[in-house]
Amino acid sequence: MQHNARPPRTTRPRRWRVSPTLARDDVWSGDQPIVAGVEDARAVLIELNLSTDAEPRRVLDRLRDAFRRQLGLPEPERLSTRYARALLTRDQLARLDPDRLPAGDPLARLISRIWPDYVVEAHLDRSAATVKADAATRTYAAAGTGVVWAVLDSGICPEHPHFRDGTLSDDAVLPLHRDFTYLVRGDAEPAAPEPKDALVDPAGHGTHVAAIIAGAAPAGPLHIACQDWVPRDGGDLPRWTTRTLEPGRMLSGLAPQARLVSLRVLDDNETTCTSAVIKALDHVREVNGNGTNPRIHGVNVSLGVAYNAQEYAAGQSPLCRELDLLVGTGVVAVVSAGNGGTATDPFSGGDPHGSLSTIADPGNAEKAITVGSTHRDSPHTYGISFFSSKGPTLDGRRKPDIVAPGERITSAAAGRFRTRSADLAGLSDGDACYIEESGTSQAAPHVSGAIAALLSARPELKGRPDQVKKYLCDNATPLGRHEFFEGAGLLDLMRVFSNA
Missing domain, CATH: 3.40.50.200 (Peptidase S8/S53 domain)
Incomplete structure (x- = not known):
């Protein structure tokens, strides 16, 4: 008996957590002011992972605590129920990338995505x-x-x-x-x-x-x-x-x-x-x-x-x-x-x-x-x-x-x-x-x-x-x-x- 060959498995591309725009050199050089910022820092929007808690304020409080204690960075500013804003250098952003944080790090669970704060x-x-x-x-x-x-x-x-x-x-x-x-x-x-x-x-x-x-x-x-x-x-x-x-x-x-x-x-x-x-x-x-x-x-x-x-x-x-x-x-x-x-x-x-x-x-x-x-x-x-x-x-x-x-x-x-x-x-x-x-x-x-x-x-x-x-x-x-x-x-x- 012949069996039909099983089609090869396909994998969906992994969804990015940090916007690809923030990886562009021109965003950090200042030649193209498409992202808000000051000096060598750029403003980013941090989309909170609200599935971790029914109360958005608690998610933001935990994120702020992690910024202060774990990263030694100024606390993000609340914009709305879903978004907070932070000014980060390129190195600081890399430290915050959820895909680079150690497995089980609570900070990775608090962040859904990181977006540019566009001009x-x-x-x-x-x-x-x-x-x-x-x-x-x-x-x-x-x-x-x-x-x-x-x-x-x-x-x-x-x-x-x-x-x-x-x-x-x-x-x-x-x-x-x-x-x-x-x-x-x-x-x-x-x-x-x-x-x-x-x-x-x-x-x-x-x-x-x-x-x-x-x-x-x-x-x-x-x-x-x-x-x-x-x-x-x-x-x-x-x-x-x-x-x-x-x-x-x-x-x-x-x-x-x-x-x-x-x-x-x-x-x-x-x-x-x-x-x-x-x-x-x-x-x-x-x-x-x-x-x-x-x-x-x-x-x-x-x-x-x-x-x-x-x-x-x-x-x-x-x-x-x-x-x-x-x-x-x-x-x-x-x-x-x-x-x-x-x-x-x-x-x-x-x-x-x-x-x-x-x-x-x-x-x-x-x-x-x-x-x-x-x-x-x-x-x-x-x-x-x-x-x-x-x-x-x-x-x-x-x-x-x-x-x-x-x-x-x-x-x-x-x-x-x-x-x-x-x-x-x-x-x-x-x-x-x-x-x-x-x-x-x-x-x-x-x-x-x-x-x-x-x-x-x-x-x-x-x-x-x-x-x-x-x-x-x-x-x-x-x-x-x-x-x-x-x-x-x-x-x-x-x-x-x-x-x-």
């Missing part, structure tokens, strides 16, 4: 009508009253008159502002955080984003800078000029009466790190009592880091997992898709024709509402912005989820955003200055503001982010482009109200 970068008078937010405000009295939105960005300038009516100073939000840029600098966490430290914005990015969501321009003259195109030999060149509002138009956020919480994660150079963003998301969970006492109803994240397909599956990075966890507690998360629409593939020698997917993390998070960019007032004609990142995710999901105006969006100008224009440079952050900017960073707050308006008129949707996302996508207006470019289509707030 993360930042990514309405006409655009409100494009998404029909102005009509919804009039028809449904949807001005954002009673809704609180957190803005993870470079801070917000409180002196700007756009926020004069309590947008940032209302008792409901004033104690909640936080500055997390100490993590970017590598400093220790302040013993007593000062909310006022988050109410600064030397960069201007956060103020511009925030004013698209909420607040309104004051009565009286406004200083509005826009770009004009001047003929030059060899082509047209942009220049800054000024304009006035057309009769009957006004500048306001899509939910002018909503209140904003400034969670400052971007430093003065508009860069941050994964740990600062995770710490900010954890702050929202703590403020809300993990969903038992919702005080913040949504977050806007107009920043991101390029997705590394060699490091983790799509939507499974620490940043994406923490964002999905936040949504699971009842908070709406709106994320910019990224400005990598023309990016090329950095692996295997590069692809000169572009990448299959250019969505930035945390835009790959499954539960996030990921927003791409369209033309400001003629999206049906001009379609998707060339810079807007395209999908799908590399595990086959549709992204972006929806698109909104992101080209030449006029919003509040502060810090370096204001001083770009010579006409505004001589004024102050306390003057009513406005300026144009483009990017998915500007598209995302259109969706945040629209949802804040929706929740103010439909309060029964608070705490139901999955239902909110479904309403937005089911009622979006297709632009006739591929779904990996436009997602479900253009945000249409009137249709959402009509069918919600």
